[in-house]
Amino acid sequence: MRRVRGLGLPVAWGTVAVTYRLTCPLAHHEGLGARLAGSAVLFAVGTGILLHARRTLLRELREARRIAGAAQGVLLRPLPERIDGLSVAAAQLSADPGAEIGGDLYEAVPTEHGVRVVMGDVRGHGIAALGTVAAVLGSFREAAYDEPDLERLLRRLDRALARHLRDRARTGHAAARPVPPHPVAEEFVTLLLLEIGPDGEIRALNCGHPWPYRVAGTRVEPLARADPLPPLGLFPLPAELPAVPCGHLLPGEALFLHTDGAEDARDAEGRFFSLPDVLAGAVREPPLAPRALLATVLTALLRHAHGAPSDDVALLMLRNDRAPSAPRDGGPCDTAPRAGHPTPCAQPTNQLR
Structure with a gap:
């Protein structure tokens, strides 16, 4: 009618x-x-x-x-401001002007094993990447609570992605004349899995994704420098998947996660966006809340790219607002000290707020 x-x-x-x-x-x-x-x-x-x-x-x-806005609310649902003592803030920007959601994904959930976080980047952007985003996020939201370690969690996500790509290939074969030989041969997802334990211990598995930055006071440094695994969907996972130990997230410290669209953004002269310098400049002034820090980074990114980034961008920040662990029976703390912290239980002098 x-x-x-x-x-x-x-x-x-x-x-x-x-x-x-x-x-x-x-x-x-x-x-x-x-x-x-x-x-x-x-x-x-x-x-x-x-x-x-x-x-x-x-x-x-x-x-x-x-409809795209409704899909965004279901897939990239707003994260709570606090998860198990961690302050959380997230932001997402699509490179497709006709869509409010892109090919980036993120989620953080509290589990009995600690706070588990996923951030990923699907090949492509805009509405076309929604199916893969839904497959990976749906699997993570279920498996994060069930699997006892990150290795099994990553294998669950890999199987979910493989099933999704097989279904897409089957649909493509039914519609195509002649049948394409490899309809989804170049589909993949870069993925980062993090686990932040109750004592702040960080463990990670990285499949082709940029490493996060650790923000400690006025210092900004990569969380790890280990070589990542290949992205999901390109090659089978290796038989052994040991999680990478990344030290401890001490009270007042934060993790800044991002997709490669942030550091790949270019200005009119072809220069890349310097995310570490922008972060360092933002935390040099009075401490900022995670949401305010994300707003500062996004503003600088849009100014650098003249309001039109060439790829989707997702940002996620988690700050440890838990109380410092007290020594047991006057003994040493449970966590090991790092450079710049005289004792692992000492409160940092420059906390983010």
Whole structure:
């Protein structure tokens, strides 16, 4: 019925043109005045049809954006401000101007094993990447609570991605003539899994994703420098998947996770966005809350890319707001000290707030 009603105005304009041609005497004259009158009628009819088509397209675009916004609310649901003593803030920016969600994904959940975090980047961006984002996030939200270690969790995500790609290949084969040999051969996901234990111990598995930055006071440094595994979907996972130990996240320290769209953003002269320098400049002033720090980074990124990043961008920050662990029976702390901290239980002098 909506399509039938949508044809009403074009049919009316067409009726006007036909009626003029058949009944108006001017339509049968060859003089200049008759020709001008006929041209005016045709121009009015054409303009009316174009305006109607424009309104129809705008209405459909608004509906598509509304649906994309609803999908974003389901897939990248807002994270709580605090998870098991950690302050959390996240932001996402799509490179597709017609979409509110892209190919980046993130989630953080409290489990009995600690706070588990995933951040990933699906090949491609915009609405076309939504199916893969849904497959990976759906698997993580279930497996994060069930699996006892990161190795098994990563294997669950790998199997979920493989099933999704097989289903897409099967659908593509049914629709394609002739059948393409490898319809999803180049599909992959870069993925980072983190586990932050109750004592702040950090363990990680990285599949081709940028390492996060540790923000400790006014210092900004990579969380780890180990070589990552290949992205999911390109090669089978190795038989052994030992998680990378990344030290402890002490009270007041934060982790800044990001997708490669942040550091790959370029300005008009082709220079890359320097995320570490922007972070270091932001924490040099009075301590910022995670949400304020993300806003500062996003503002600098958009200014650098002139408001149009070439790839999706996702940012996630977690700050340890837990109380410092007290020594047991006057003994040493459970966590080992790191450079810049005289004792592992000492409160950092420059805390993020």
